[in-house]
Amino acid sequence: MTGLIELGGADMDPSRRAVLGAAGLFSVALTIPQYQDVVGRFETLRRNPRTRIGYGEVEAVAAMTERISEIDDMFGGRHARPMAAAFLVNTIAPYLQAEASEDVRKAMLSAAADHLYLTGYMAMDERADGLAQRYYVKALELASAAQDHLTYCTTLRGMSVQAVDLGHGPLSLRLADSASAASPEAGPRMTAFLSGQQAHAAAQTGHRAIALAKIREAEVAMEKAESKAKAFGSYDPSSLAYHVAQVRYALGDKEAAIEALEESDRTRYSIYRRGRVRHLGLLAERKLELGRLDEACTDWHRVLDDFPHVQSGRCDDRFRAMLAALRPYVKNTRAREVYDRARAIAASPRPSSREV
The missing domain is CATH 1.10.220 (Annexin V; domain 1)
Structure with missing residues (x-):
């Protein structure tokens, strides 16, 4: 798993953090195919016959990723990403090379993809946008190998968030649409998660009708999701209100945007x-x-x-x-x-x- 180890190593060495210029930032993302086109393309990993893993190791990776995510939410990417990078190099990379049953192997690939997505998100939070893109692309690669639609479309959405934040509106919309297409059987909360981002990207690119339709779709889906169960740590009413604010502001309704941001603040978890x-x-x-x-x-x-x-x-x-x-x-x-x-x-x- 040489590429993954090298990526984690570069992350841990600040002297090697090269941030690409705006023109070349999304050069890789521009050629990302649909999910079904890359399933099975992942290169076979070199196996280490002296190490074997089971579901316990998979659960440990998932638990560590969740804990780092909580630290990131509370203290920011600069605090949390060094831990994620070290865990990637010292634990996840060896696990990906270990012997395992096919089910365990796919589960580990999925857990690793989720960890890479989070690490990419934290790099974006630091404004190391070129590094974030490389993590995201590697997360897509592992998620496709694991046939993990959820992490695949979540990563594409993360790339859309990065693109819209940097002013790449058309690309952000393409990525958001690709994320939605990669998850055709999404539940209501996932639908809200994806539609809210589509609405934001559409509004930034001047697609008023699409933006309003997608934000309404997100609102309806959130109502369904909240009527079933609260889901702490995922897309929630505060997140949706933020997207409503971004859509309203981009479409010229500043007062409504302010009201939505205030609603987002009132409903945000303290963490x-x-x-x-x-x-x-x-x-x-x-x-x-x-x-x-x-x-x-x-x-x-x-x-x-x-x-x-x-x-x-x-x-x-x-x-x-x-x-x-x-x-x-x-x-x-x-x-x-x-x-x-x-x-x-x-x-x-x-x-x-x-x-x-």
């Missing part, structure tokens, strides 16, 4: 601190666009309550945007208070990887 920082920062920016300076300052103060505890490139983006937005208003008492507080945080000792 999602990184999301709270990002989305409250966005909420404040959009309130300021409508002249609601005092409300924006209140939200920014909440951002600063959490920001020092989160190591995230995307949160850093919101922090920089806050400083830039406040500079014209520093003669206002409330704005100056937030601005000075933010400057003090920026000047405090931080891990060397943070640049704000």
